[in-house]
Structure formats: C-alpha cells, structure tokens
Amino acid sequence: MKPERVPGRYIREEDLRRLPGVIEYTPTARYSYSAGQALSEFLRGLKDGRILGKLCPSCRRVLVPPRVYCEFCFTPTTEWVEVTGAGRVETAVTSYIGAARERLEKPEIIGVIRLDAPGHAENSFDFAGLFHKLCGVTEDDVKSGRVIGMRVKPRWKPVHERMGSILDIECFEPLQPREVV
Amino acid sequence: MKSNIFVKDKVAIVGAGLTLFRRRLLETPRELAWEASREALSSAGLTLKDIDCIVVGSAPDAFDGIHMKGEYLADGSGGFNKPVVRVFVGGGTGVMVPVVAWWHVASGLCKTVLAVGEEKMSHAYPHPQGVFAYIWDPILERPLGPNLIWIFALEMRRYMHVCNASKEDIALVSVKNKRNALDHPAAQAAAKITVDDVLKSEVLVWPVQLLDISPVSDGAAALVLASESVARRVTDTPVWVEGIGFTLDNTHWYNRDLAYPRYLEYAARMAYKMAGIERPWKEIDVAEPYDPFDYKELHHIEGLMLARRCEAPKLLKEGYFDRSGELPTSPGGGLLGVGNPIAAAGVMKVAELFWQLRYEAGARQVKKPVHKAVANAWGDLMQAGTVVVLST
Amino acid sequence: MSLWKKSRVSDVVHVEGRMETERYIYTPGPVGVKVAEALMEGRIMGVKCGNKLYIPAKTYCPDHSEGELVEVKGPWIVKSYTIIYEDMYGAKLDKPVVIALVGTEEAHGGLIHYVEVEPDKVKVGLKVEPVFRPKEERRGLITDVMFFKPVEHG
Numbered sequence: 001m002k003p004e005r006v007p008g009r010y011i012r013e014e015d016l017r018r019l020p021g022v023i024e025y026t027p028t029a030r031y032s033y034s035a036g037q038a039l040s041e042f043l044r045g046l047k048d049g050r051i052l053g054k055l056c057p058s059c060r061r062v063l064v065p066p067r068v069y070c071e072f073c074f075t076p077t078t079e080w081v082e083v084t085g086a087g088r089v090e091t092a093v094t095s096y097i098g099a100a101r102e103r104l105e106k107p108e109i110i111g112v113i114r115l116d117a118p119g120h121a122e123n124s125f126d127f128a129g130l131f132h133k134l135c136g137v138t139e140d141d142v143k144s145g146r147v148i149g150m151r152v153k154p155r156w157k158p159v160h161e162r163m164g165s166i167l168d169i170e171c172f173e174p175l176q177p178r179e180v181v
Numbered sequence: 182m183k184s185n186i187f188v189k190d191k192v193a194i195v196g197a198g199l200t201l202f203r204r205r206l207l208e209t210p211r212e213l214a215w216e217a218s219r220e221a222l223s224s225a226g227l228t229l230k231d232i233d234c235i236v237v238g239s240a241p242d243a244f245d246g247i248h249m250k251g252e253y254l255a256d257g258s259g260g261f262n263k264p265v266v267r268v269f270v271g272g273g274t275g276v277m278v279p280v281v282a283w284w285h286v287a288s289g290l291c292k293t294v295l296a297v298g299e300e301k302m303s304h305a306y307p308h309p310q311g312v313f314a315y316i317w318d319p320i321l322e323r324p325l326g327p328n329l330i331w332i333f334a335l336e337m338r339r340y341m342h343v344c345n346a347s348k349e350d351i352a353l354v355s356v357k358n359k360r361n362a363l364d365h366p367a368a369q370a371a372a373k374i375t376v377d378d379v380l381k382s383e384v385l386v387w388p389v390q391l392l393d394i395s396p397v398s399d400g401a402a403a404l405v406l407a408s409e410s411v412a413r414r415v416t417d418t419p420v421w422v423e424g425i426g427f428t429l430d431n432t433h434w435y436n437r438d439l440a441y442p443r444y445l446e447y448a449a450r451m452a453y454k455m456a457g458i459e460r461p462w463k464e465i466d467v468a469e470p471y472d473p474f475d476y477k478e479l480h481h482i483e484g485l486m487l488a489r490r491c492e493a494p495k496l497l498k499e500g501y502f503d504r505s506g507e508l509p510t511s512p513g514g515g516l517l518g519v520g521n522p523i524a525a526a527g528v529m530k531v532a533e534l535f536w537q538l539r540y541e542a543g544a545r546q547v548k549k550p551v552h553k554a555v556a557n558a559w560g561d562l563m564q565a566g567t568v569v570v571l572s573t
Numbered sequence: 574m575s576l577w578k579k580s581r582v583s584d585v586v587h588v589e590g591r592m593e594t595e596r597y598i599y600t601p602g603p604v605g606v607k608v609a610e611a612l613m614e615g616r617i618m619g620v621k622c623g624n625k626l627y628i629p630a631k632t633y634c635p636d637h638s639e640g641e642l643v644e645v646k647g648p649w650i651v652k653s654y655t656i657i658y659e660d661m662y663g664a665k666l667d668k669p670v671v672i673a674l675v676g677t678e679e680a681h682g683g684l685i686h687y688v689e690v691e692p693d694k695v696k697v698g699l700k701v702e703p704v705f706r707p708k709e710e711r712r713g714l715i716t717d718v719m720f721f722k723p724v725e726h727g
Contacts, residue, residue, distance in 0.1 A: 001543025002224070002536040006367040007216040008201030008208060008400070009603065016205060020713030021601035021609025025246070029592040033319040040586040043320070063436075065321055071431060091339035091439060094387040099326050100311040100595075101385075110331055112339075112435045124438060131322060131435040142387060148342045164586060166321045209602035215633050222637070229637040246597035259637055304597045311594050319590045 038066040041080070046168040049156050051085045053117065053128055054078075062117040064128035072126070083128065085154040086175060087115040090129065092147045094139045109134040109142060113152060113172050135171035151175040189289035193412035193419035194279070194571070196225025196405035197532035202369045202520030205303035206399040210245045211257030213401035214299045217525070218258055221295065221403035226415055232405070234291035235260035238268040238278035238298040240523035240560070243312040246304045258297040258403075264290075268524075271316075272473060272560025273427070274298065275402075275527010276567035280425040282406045283569070292408045298528035299401040309397055316562060330394070332563055334386040336439040337476040341388065343440035344491035346479070348388055352379035353497050354475035355392050358511045361504060362518025364544035367529070369520035370396045379475075395473045395515075400522035402529045420538045423553075424456030424570035434563050445484030445557060448566035452555070453486075456570040461486045461555065465570075467537050467547050468508065469530035469556040472515040481557055482510060484566070509547040512537060527558035531569060538573050601713070604632040607642055609713025615705050617718070619645040619680060626680040645677060649721060651699040652676045652683050656692045671695050675721050687720040700724040 016022060035043060038054060042065055045052040053062040054077035056070035062081050063070060070077050092111035098104050115128045122128065134147070135155060141147040152172040162168040198220020200206070200213050208216065214237070222228060237258045242250045251267025258265075264285075268277045275298050282296035302309045313329035340346065353376060362371035374392065382391040412419040428451070430444035431437050449461070458464045470481035479493040487508060488496055496502060502510040513519060513533035516526045534554040536542040557568045601609055608618045608630045620627045621641040622634035634640045654673040659665055669692045676683025688701060701721040711717040 001364075001366070001545070002539075002541040003197070003199050003220065003366060003532075005220060006199050006201045007220070008203060008206045008213065010201065010203040011205055011207040011600070013205060013598075016207070016598065016600060019601055019606055019609070020613060021605050023599040023601075023714065024596050025599070026596045027246075027592070027594065031319070031590045031592065033588045033590050035320045035586040035588060037585060039320055040584055043586050065433070067433075071433070090435075091335045091342065093331065093334035093338050093389075095328060095331060095334070095385075096387070097328055097330070097385050099314050099328050101308045101328065110325070110327075110335070112335055112439070125441075125443065126431070126437050129435045131325070133325065139387070142338070145342055148338075165324055165588075167324050205600075207600055207603055207606075209600055209605065209632075212602045212604070212632050215637065219637060243592075243594070246594075246599065256635075257633070261635060304599055305594050306596045306598055315592050320588050323590070 036068070038068045042066050043164040046166065047162045047164040051083050051115070051154070053081045053083055055081045055120070060121040061126070062120045062128045064115055064130065083115050083117055085115065087113045087129070087152060089134065089147050089150045089152055090114045092134055092137070092142050094142045107139060109137055109139070111147070111172065132169060133171040134173070136173040188287045190286055191409040192283050192286040192406055192422045193409065194404050194422065194535050195407045195412050195416050195419055196221045196227065197403070197535045198224055199367045199402045199529055199532060200400050202367050202398045202400035202522055202525070204369065204397060204399070210247070210250070210299055210301045211254050213301065213399065214254045214257035214297050217299070217401035217403040218295055218297055221405050225405040227293070227405060229259045232259060232293050232295045233263065234285050234294045235263055235265040236268060236278055236282045236285065236294055236296040237265065238274040238524040238528070240269065240271055240274050240300055241312065241316065243315060244305060244309055244523070245301045254297070254299055259295050270560055270565040270567065272471070272523055273527070273558045273565035273567040274524040274560060275529070276531060276556055276558035276569055277427060278524065278528055279404055279406065279422065279531050279569050280427055280567055282404065283422045283425050286406055286408050292411050294406045295403060296406060296528070297401065297403040298524035300522035300524050301399045302397045302522060303399050328386065330386045330389050332434065333474050334389040336563065337388050337474065339439040340476055340480060344494065346491070346494040348380060349376050350494035350498065351476045351479065352376045352393070354472065354478045355379050355517050357503060358472060358478070358515040358517040361512055361545065362514025365514045365519050367400070368514055368518055369398055371514060371518050389474065393475045395517045395521035398520035398522040400520060400525045402525040402532055404528060404532060404535070418539045418573070420535050421572050422569055423572045424452035424454070424458070426451030426568040428566045429561065430564035432562060432564060441490060442480050442484035442559070442566065444564050444566035445481055445559065445568070446486065448568045449485045449557070452568040452570045456572070458553070458570065462488065465508065465553050465555050466549060466551040467512060467534065467554045468510045469513070469515065469534055470510055471527065471530070471558045472511055472517050473521055475517060477559070478510060478515065481559065485555055485557060485568070504545070505548040512542070512547050513545055527567070530556045530558070534571050538571060602632065604630065604642065611644065612717045613711040613713050616644045617684070617703060618642050628676055628680045628682045629684055645680060647677060647702065649675050649677060649701045649703065651688060651695060651697055651701060653697060654688065654695050673721070675701060684715070686718060689720045689722045694723070
C-alpha cells in the first residue's frame, strides 16, 4: 500500500517547550491601513448615518461597499448612491467562539445582508451587501432558518459615539419585530 | 471559458510522497519539505540530479512564522541552482502546485519538476486561528472581531437553506472521510464516528461544529511531474495530467451568493475542456473534492459537476460516494480524515488519486475500475478554485 | 475620471492596525536538537557531505542526501565582515559593532556572528575563536556563543 513510508515525529507541546534550541518569539507589526478614496467617503457617510454605494455607469450596479472601479466592467464608478440600509438576510450563523478560538460568554449572530437597491441592476448571484452582526434575532431563528430572507435595517449608534467606522452600525435588526418575509 | 493553451509536452505524475500529518511535528518546515521530497523522488526512482525545476507551495507565511516562506523552504525542496517558484493561493495552493508544475513541463521549459507543498501550523500560539485574523479586510471586516470559521459557517448555512440540506446530511461526509482515513498511514484524524458524534461535538459557529472541520496540522507532500518521454522511461504506469483549471471569483465575498461555488465550476470547465471531458458525472471514476469542512465536499462535488446542484447530499446518503460506490470521493480520507496542513493537504489529495489510478492504494483502493480522476482545492477568502484532471 | 481629480490625500481615512499573535514557538527539529545540545557543551557543529564540510549544521546536504553531523574544531577565521554604526531605527550606536561571517579554511559557509574587535583591526583572514557563555546560561541557541574574539598571539 502506498505511501509505504511516512516520515515525521509527533511531539506534544510540553515536550517541545523543553527541547534545547527551541525559540519563542512574539512579533508585533504596526500598520496604518489606508481606506482609499471610496471607502473613506463610505466611512464618513456612516458617521452621518448614511450607507453610500457607487454606481457603475456601464452595468448600472450599485456597489456596496463602494469601490472606485466596477470589477465587472473594469470602468471607473461615477455617482454616489445612498441606499436605505434596508435589506434581506442572505445567510446567518451563531458564533460561540472569538477571534483566537476562545469561548464567548454570549454567542454572537453574524450575517450577510443583501441590501435593497431599487431600480438598479442585480442578479441572484451578485448584489450590494454588507457583512455584519445581527440583533433582535435568536439562535433558534438561525437554526430554524427563519432568519434567512428576513427584512432588516441598520441599528445606528448614537451620533456622538460614531467614529466613522463600520462599527457605527451597531448591528442589523428586524425591520419590524419578528416579520418574516 | 476560452482556453487557448499551447501544450508542447504531455505531462505525467511519476512519483508522490508524504510526511505524517500531525497537530505538531518535531521537524522544522524545511525538514518536512525535505522528507516529503525524498519520498516522492525515491518512489519515482529519481534523484535530485534528475530534476530540472522546482515548484514550492505554501499558504500564509504567518502560519510557519517565517516571512518569504518560499525561499526558506526552497533548499529543503531541492530548490537551489535551479529555477524555483513559490505558489500561494491560500487553501487552493495544494492543487495549484501541480497546476504550476504542469505548465512548467507542458510548455517544454522543464522535463522534470519536483512539486512540494508544506505547512506548519503548530508554530503560532495560542492557536493558528489568531493568525487568520489578518486575512480579513482591515477596514470593514476586522473591526467586527471575526473568526475565520464565520465565513465558512455563513456559506454552509446558505447552502443548507438553498439546498434544504440538514446537519445530519452534511455530517455524513465527516463520518465517511474519517472512516476512509483509517486505512491511511499518514492520517491524523481517522476515526470511526457516527452522525450523532458530529452533532454532539463542540459547537463553534453554528452550523459548524468541531467534527465538521478538518484538524490543524503540520505536514508536507510532494509530487514528481515529468514530460512524456521521461515518464515513459521511468515508469510503466504514468498518471497523465489531462487538464488543469484555476479561477478566482469576486473578492467581495458578501456581494455574491454563497450557495454555489461558481469559482469551482469555471475552473472545472477549463480543466474538463482541456481533458476532453464532456460529461464529468459519467466520465470521472474517482474524485478528491476539497473537504476542509464536511459541507465543502458536497459543495465541491456540485461545483465539479459530479452531481446536479443540491443533489450531492441525497447521493451521499445512498452511498454513491463511498469507496464501494458509483463515484467514490475522498477515498483516502481527505482533509477531514488525513489532516489539513493547508498547502500539503491539496498535494496529498492529488497524490491519493495518483495511487488510486495506479491501483497502489491497498486497503484504500476503490472497488470500481478507475481511469479518470479529478481533484480540486479552494482558498483565499473563499474565491480561489484550482482543479486537476488525471487519467491513466 | 472625476473621482481621482477631486480627491485630496487629506480626504483619505487611515485605520490603525497591528498584527500580533501571542507568540511563535519554533521547533529546532531532530537535528537541531543535537546541534543545540552540542552548543550547550561548548561545541559548534557542521555537516559533512561526502568530503565537504558545511557550516552551519543542517539535516540534509545540497544534493538532498542525509548529512553527517561533525564538530567544527577550527581554526576559525573571518571570511567577510561588516561594521554596523546604526540600529534598526537609524539611531547612532554608542560603539560600532563588527559582524562577521566566521568559518574555517576548508569549510563551505560559516556562521554570522559578532566579533569583539576594534573596527580598524578587523580584516578578512583574521584568526578568531568562540567565547561561550558560562555553562549554566546556555540554552542551545547560537547566542550561547557570545561572540568571537581574535586569537591572542604568543
């Protein structure tokens, strides 16, 4: 039976730490990430409680989050378009773990929201959308699938707390409590 | 899909080798690459002297904790005083490695290529999940404190919704692959488990639970590819690379439907066209669809057009994808069973098909006669698709 | 292309970020463990491949065969060197630091290490010897050798 030989030696963490010649190192690299032209405007819009997209003059798609180019047509995008923020939940999950795989005390619900962009081109595959937390829905809504297709809108942070960040939207919440479309 | 590819030489795989796949191995990353390379070369009856060019594949540098991992791994992969290239398309790297090796030979540039995939995920503490944080968009995604499993869970949930697939249906993949891996000498996560075990395992990001996911692994895998003239000289049973394909879908992953892997269909169409395959669901005998998560195997079976959309869960239940089934998938155990040292895992899948097509897989050998096989891998932020089609 | 013309650099938002992981723990590997043990005993290892000797020690040879670990006994010489006047951030050092490629006449390669010598005294071919830390401070790392120093004549 192939493979006939599989070299390699398993070692437990505590044994590895005891080996002579083992090296421990903690890197930290600091960055200042440029948001670029389109996202900078988008972030300023969030501060004002507005969700901005860019319109592609060629395919008439509204791109949210906005980009300076339309990746479908490879042309520069032109006008800014404000969307209401209302939309439908495409998919949603419940996370019981944090970024470094630690258990969370309170699970979080996260989803992809397909945003309404009436009058503009979209298809079943490609759409204007955001990725964010969901509130006002339960773990059971996720499991049963009730949350999928649910109409939602952004819940904004109070004006004085907004920083021009994606977190200026606290979460997306049901448009009308428990409405399922 | 337009394909206008000039092929000077037919390309065959003539050797394959693996290291153990384990949560933590004593060997350094370059030693793992060296061990796998040696196994591949000796299985082909060749030495490093016979190799013209080197292809090294490895996923994010941050796993091993060494920047420019490609040049770090190069000498362990025999890459020195020779043309060497490093390949990196996230999880898709493992199958991109033979794809790139293929065009080195097909173009006539090299007669023989040593193609190596390596990953060491045990260097990062407390958990390699922490390192994944830096593949998210720093402006719009990272502030939400995401865990990488989020996106896969979102995709799985969407697939379940659109295809009306249950958690039980999907867990069967994990049951099958971990069982298949019991016969694999390198396997890390081989086990006899039931659907119930999967459903009772730790819930990470519902619907994803611990046993829905492949393990964190160290390991390396290598292949030797050769032109037709060399292949016919060194072996009586070359395995031909008949087609290759690779596609990247839209990076704005939450601007597209996640229920269907369009990136894979495009890549598969490219590869099938090159291989002259018109009805993959009839013509492919055995497959290694990329299975870092259990739902992903079903997703990829559909993307590879081995089943109609949303039909894979039903076929799975009927035993269609078992080793003794009509179209065995992941007969070696896949990532769920053998392990998932990212770039090495995809190479391992291609190696498994190499052994299957040569009837060398022993206890893992599928029951039916096999002539044509397909493997795929998937990566970056869910949008890279890489495919190879093999035949005897 | 109206967007490009209208925008000013000051309009662009920057988001602070930091890449961090709790730590990396790098395995020395099976051969690395032997090399580390030798260092703790005050020995520097190389690898013998056929009739060639390579420094530093590695698991495998350039032709991919398995090498044989051997002690490098010297005599050590400076094969190349550089003099460092600034630290990583461009700040001037109090005292220039001499970094050298230290090896032996017959061996291929060498170790990159500090040489404790006045910058105007260093030259290619300078005979040097390793100075180890006290035994109880050694950890099997290359820094178990504190530095190389010129061999005293006479």
